[in-house]
Structures are given as C-alpha cells and as structure tokens.
Amino acid sequence: MKNPVNRRSFLKIAGTSIGIGALYQFGPLLGRAGATQISDFFRKANGEAPTTFRFVQLSDTHVGFQGPPDPLGTAAFEAAVAMVNRLPERPDLVLFTGDLTHDADNANVHAQRMKQFQSIANRINTPMMKFVPGENDAALDGGTLFRSFFGDTYYSFDHRGVHFIALDNVSRGRPEVGTDQIEWLKKDLARFPTTAPIIVFTHRPLFDLKPDWEWFTSDGPTVMNVLAPYENVTVLYGHIHRENFRNDGHARHYAARSLIFAFPDPDKVAEKKPAPFDKTHPFKNLGIRLAASQGGDASAAPLGVEDVELTVREFSGTSGIQQFMKGGKSSGQGNTNDSD
C-alpha cells in the first residue's frame, strides 16, 4: 500500500500544492536503531554527515516529440523546470529517469534533441543533476550519444547517507541490465552494510509490470536478488508514463509520471495507446510525485508519496503553449503513437 504524504508534511515540503516532477525528502539516519553504524560508515566513506534532504525526479521528457497525441512539445518539461525553481527550498538533486529525448532516424537530429534537452534541464536551480538513459536515448547506438553528454550510463554515488545507484536497462537494445552490470552492482554493494539506505534509479521497471507492453526488465529479478540482503531499497523509474507503486515485500518500486503524453491503465484497456490529448485539460495525467520521509525514524519508515498533476497555472510562457494557443498546427515527428 502506498504511503500518502499527509497534508502537513506535504505543505512542509512543497510550500504550496504544486507539483511537477517528484520531490522526495529523505532523513535516512534519524533516530533509527543502527543509525550510528550507518552514520559512521558514510562519514568514513566520504566525509558526509547524514542529514535530511530533498530531491526531485523527472521522467520521460521525450524532447523532439511533437504532434498527436501531444501537440505541446516541451511545454510540460519547461513547466516542470519552472516549478522546481519555484520550490520553497532548492532540491539537493534532480534525477532524470530516461527517455530524455525522442528517438530520431537521423543521428544529427537526435544529437540536436539531446542538446535541447540539456539546455532546458540546465535551467533547473539545483547543485546536482543525474541521468540515466531510456531506450529512445541509447538503444540504437549502445549509449554513445548519451555518454557524450552525460558520461556513464550506469554508476553510483553517495549523498548524505544514501547510496544512489543508476542502472542502465536500455542500451543493450533489449530490456535488460546484462551480466557485466550485475557483476559491477555486486561489487558496488559489497562495501555497504545491509542497513544502508539505497535508492536505485533506472528507466524500465525491474519487475514484470506488463510484459506484452514491454514494461519489464528481463533480468530485473536477478538485480532485485542482488539487492535482497539490503533492508531499505527504493527503486525509482519511468518508461510507463503513469504513476505506479509496487511493494514486492522487500523493495518499493515507484514509477513517475511522464512530461509528455500519458499511457492508460493496462488493466483497463486492451491496446497500448497513449491517452488522447484533451484541449481543456492539456496536462492531464502528466506531472510528478511528491514524497517525504515520515517522522524522525526515516530510514525505517516507508517513503511518503503523493502524485501531483500539472495544472494550467504552470502552463504558460513556453514555446509549446504559445504555439498551441495560437492554434498553430503541430509539426515534427510524432509518428509513434505507442512509443514509451
């Protein structure tokens, strides 16, 4: 079951009921039995004192996509950036969980889209941004373009007592992580005590969410098995263009909403087709999730979570909306009505 953020904690985090992306608050070590052990570990490892912090997850911006079923191009992405910059407290970190760009047949066009993505992302007021690729970014060239902009497709880092792990389940072409990366993951985890808080971020779900919609990672169960000894694991991902929560009894898996067309509930429709564009509700089902650690015993308590849809209030001042309000016809490649 999801752990909703109560009104008080939500306001404390966001300052107002706005949402664009996912805002998480972590207080990983406060008041927890064994906290001293973790605290000492991270202090020795990187000198960082574990403290509460906040971060944002944005996903599936698909820069370059324009046309049915979403004629607004980068409007939602740009609104999301503006929203993050209006948060009452600057987030420590912004995570992007893939499909930064919409794929293009022409490599130069694709590179331009990556550049445009980076240009918009760079407007975010945060000291740190981290990225993983989606299949649109990296499946055809094995991640070459992505690496030229953002470096490795998988890596890890520590931040204020939390170990973050970026996993790449797209650049091998198939929905898989692969044995090399799994061996790397084992080595990466080996130095941590099993009580260390771990956040994995990746593009595709690491479990069979809807295999015949390609919502899975074939060796996801192996990855989760490697993570199984760790007591506090959260997986953040994108790809499915809708919110989703799964507690597999060990780890909590959260999908973020997209910042371009949404997908419907696969349990309610037979075919994988994006939700149609609604002129009167242009950001319908787009947006993000806000989440917060609950109480002082944060490392033991599940993350509090609240999904928030973008509102029209944020829907202004971008090139996409200007074009839309003028009634201009969309252009560009929007030929995929089922790409995720």
Place this chain on the structure above:
Amino acid sequence: MIRINGLLITLVFVAAILCYGTLRAIGLDCCRLVHAIESSYDTDMALADDNPTVIKITAEKFDFTPDRIVLKKGQPVTFQLTSLDVVHGFMIRPLDIDTDIPPGKITEVTVTPEVTGTYRIICDHYCGLGHGGMKMTVVIQ
C-alpha cells in the same frame, strides 16, 4: 548374468537421474529437449502429433509476417524466425520465449503450448521509432 543386467539397469537409472538433475541445474527445458530428440528420430514410438509444426515468421521494421497464428495446445511447434533488416526481438511470456532475431540467419525455437488463450508476441529489441507497435497475435486453442 542376472547380476550384470541388474548392474547395468542400476547404472542406466543413476545416469538418467544425473542427466535430469544436470539439465534442471543448467535451466534447460526438458520438454523442449524431449521434443527435439523425438523430432530427430523418426521412431515408431513417436506419435505424428509429437513432430513439431514448423512456422516461419519474418520480422521487418515494424511488423511480423504473418501477424496472427493459431497453435494447438499440446502440439509442439518450431518457430523459424528471420529478420530482413535489423536485430529484432521475439518475446511472449506464456510460451516462455524471449529471443533476439539477428538478420542473416534463421533463429529456431521449439516449444509446446500448454495454456489456451489469445496472446501478444512483441519485438523486445528496440529497432526504431515504430518499435513500440511491433507485435503479432497468437491464438492457442
């Protein structure tokens, strides 16, 4: 003589168990192996229905041809998969198949459908902008 026969039977029995255990340990699908063996030897013991039905499927951006097939529950089938352009995927959970189809060769997979229903086979090796819509239907009766 009786003692030797008894020893032989015991050895064969032990070898069979070891072989089965090894196959299980390395994750081979015994049903598929049995069908492969049966299809290799045209013995009087094998029933006609045990010979896999061969179905040829061609993959090309962004379609499978044919895009709909009908299979019979319990009747083994060998898919002969070919790509005409780039690497495609061929994935269906109810038949426990997830393989790549590289161009320039025939990829063979033999299975025995055990569950009736209508299912979707998808390309799960990203092949371009229309990849998300590359699929076909399989009906198991």
